[in-house]
Amino acid sequence: MKLRSKITLLTITIAVSVVFLTLLSIRGIIINAFREELEKRALSVASNLSDRVANNILLKDNFQTSKDINEVLNKEDDIEYIFVTNEEGRIIAHTFNSELPTDILLWNPLNNRTTNIQLLDTEKGYIRDVGVKVFNSTKSELHLGIREDDLKSTIMRLRKITVPIIIFVTLAGIIGSFVFSRLITEPLNKFIEFTKVLGRGEFGKRVDVSYGDEIGYLARNFNTLSMELKTVKEKMEEAYTYTHLLEAEKVSTIGQISSGLAHELKNPLTTLKMLFQAFREQPDMTKEDAEVINNEIEKIDTIITRFLGFVKQKSFQVSEINVNTLMDRVLSLCSFDITNNDIVLQKDMTETLPHIKGDRALLEHVFLNLVLNAVQAMPNGGKLNISSKADVGFVEVVISDKGGGIPSNIRSKVFEPFFTTKENGTGLGLSIVYNIVKSHGGRVFFDSNNGSGTKFTVRLPANN
Ligand SMILES: Nc1ncnc2c1ncn2[C@@H]1O[C@H](COP(=O)(O)OP(=O)(O)OP(=O)(O)O)[C@@H](O)[C@H]1O
Numbered sequence: 461m462k463l464r465s466k467i468t469l470l471t472i473t474i475a476v477s478v479v480f481l482t483l484l485s486i487r488g489i490i491i492n493a494f495r496e497e498l499e500k501r502a503l504s505v506a507s508n509l510s511d512r513v514a515n516n517i518l519l520k521d522n523f524q525t526s527k528d529i530n531e532v533l534n535k536e537d538d539i540e541y542i543f544v545t546n547e548e549g550r551i552i553a554h555t556f557n558s559e560l561p562t563d564i565l566l567w568n569p570l571n572n573r574t575t576n577i578q579l580l581d582t583e584k585g586y587i588r589d590v591g592v593k594v595f596n597s598t599k600s601e602l603h604l605g606i607r608e609d610d611l612k613s614t615i616m617r618l619r620k621i622t623v624p625i626i627i628f629v630t631l632a633g634i635i636g637s638f639v640f641s642r643l644i645t646e647p648l649n650k651f652i653e654f655t656k657v658l659g660r661g662e663f664g665k666r667v668d669v670s671y672g673d674e675i676g677y678l679a680r681n682f683n684t685l686s687m688e689l690k691t692v693k694e695k696m697e698e699a700y701t702y703t704h705l706l707e708a709e710k711v712s713t714i715g716q717i718s719s720g721l722a723h724e725l726k727n728p729l730t731t732l733k734m735l736f737q738a739f740r741e742q743p744d745m746t747k748e749d750a751e752v753i754n755n756e757i758e759k760i761d762t763i764i765t766r767f768l769g770f771v772k773q774k775s776f777q778v779s780e781i782n783v784n785t786l787m788d789r790v791l792s793l794c795s796f797d798i799t800n801n802d803i804v805l806q807k808d809m810t811e812t813l814p815h816i817k818g819d820r821a822l823l824e825h826v827f828l829n830l831v832l833n834a835v836q837a838m839p840n841g842g843k844l845n846i847s848s849k850a851d852v853g854f855v856e857v858v859i860s861d862k863g864g865g866i867p868s869n870i871r872s873k874v875f876e877p878f879f880t881t882k883e884n885g886t887g888l889g890l891s892i893v894y895n896i897v898k899s900h901g902g903r904v905f906f907d908s909n910n911g912s913g914t915k916f917t918v919r920l921p922a923n924n
């Protein structure tokens with residue numbers, strides 16, 4: 461059975477029971493009061509009549525006695541009978557039309573009492589026999605039997621109003637309990653619906669219950685929980701997306717790099733192969749030959765080390781990052797290269813920068829590559845400018861050097877894996893930078909003019 465039906469049923473039962481019991485006790489009070497009143501009246505009638513007939517009894521005027529009692533009988537509607545006994549206890553007058561009941565004197569014998577009331581259960585209902593002594597210490601008595609006619613009609617009337625009252629109360633109970641149960645079950649239903657919503661994973665929704673009581677308190681807690689679940693879900697989704705994004709990027713980059721790797725390794729390996737073929741014919745190894753071998757082996761080693769370094773990055777560790785702090789660390793890593801190349805560093809960092817979200821190690825890699833490229837672009841010293849700022853939902857970092865710039869004919873190639881113009885470069889730096897920034901939802905681009913330096917800009921989404 462639903463909670464609402466239970467509340468309705470309970471309220472109606474309580475209301476009807478209360479009304480029924482109230483009416484029952486009112487009925488009891490009315491009946492008692494009525495009977496008391498009836499007995500008082502009967503006693504008074506009997507006493508008056510007894511006074512009236514006393515003289516007749518003394519005068520033995522039974523006719524007058526009979527007349528007097530019949531007169532009273534006719535006057536009072538609810539008197540059933542009257543009879544009078546003389547000093548010897550014999551009935552001298554009565555109002556019975558038919559034969560006298562044989563045991564009439566045993567109905568309510570007074571003996572030594574002056575008055576007595578006896579309840580008689582007869583075919584005509586309850587009759588009170590009210591007996592009074594006409595003369596004390598004789599057997600002369602007057603008895604009258606009084607019916608509960610008025611009481612019956614009162615009870616009938618009471619019964620007539622009881623039924624509509626009960627119907628009315630039941631209806632009022634139904635309406636009342638309907639409203640009452642609605643008050644209770646409506647928020648409960650909302651909560652039930654809300655738990656279903658949460659169960660479906662729709663976090664962040666709110667249960668619309670604004671009571672100031674315990675239910676309202678519960679609603680507020682539910683809403684807080686929903687918001688917390690939303691945050692947790694978002695964080696998990698973010699981490700998941702980042703990880704997958706990066707994995708996808710890495711796989712495609714590895715694909716690109718692997719084919720380039722084979723190509724890049726081919727050159728030093730061909731050189732080595734040619735040298736060793738020459739040794740087979742002429743086994744003397746000159747110092748120059750040894751240097752070439754050494755250089756080629758170093759090249760192979762660098763390529764493989766950088767490739768492995770990129771592949772080794774296993775999982776994406778998302779955290780909140782302050783780009784300024786990250787840049788400080790990168791600059792301390794390259795401080796040797798900076799001072800060694802007579803480079804003047806100028807920083808212009810915005811202090812209240814919003815955080816970004818991403819993998820610290822990978823982003824360090826990005827800025828390290830860019831700073832090293834800038835340093836390498838100024839072999840005879842120069843000015844290195846690094847700035848950061850917030851820009852509508854993004855954090856922007858600019859690394860600019862006063863080096864020779866990127867010639868226009870190679871501008872479209874610098875982000876390709878293994879494109880390098882440096883003797884000992886692998887050409888992997890910028891391709892890695894590009895992929896990492898892209899996997900963080902950002903962009904990297906440059907602005908370069910021959911002879912007037914290069915400006916690399918990295919834009920990463922701010923974490924608001
Ligand atoms: N700041 C810069 N100024 C001038 N040229 C640049 C600059 N940055 C990159 N380049 C050009 O782009 C090429 C590719 O750069 P990338 O970082 O990918 O490889 P690399 O620096 O040559 O090698 P590695 O990064 O392995 O040392 C460089 O060889 C260089 O010609």
Ligand SMILES: [Mg+2]
Nearest residue numbers: 829833889890
């Ligand atoms: Mg580089």
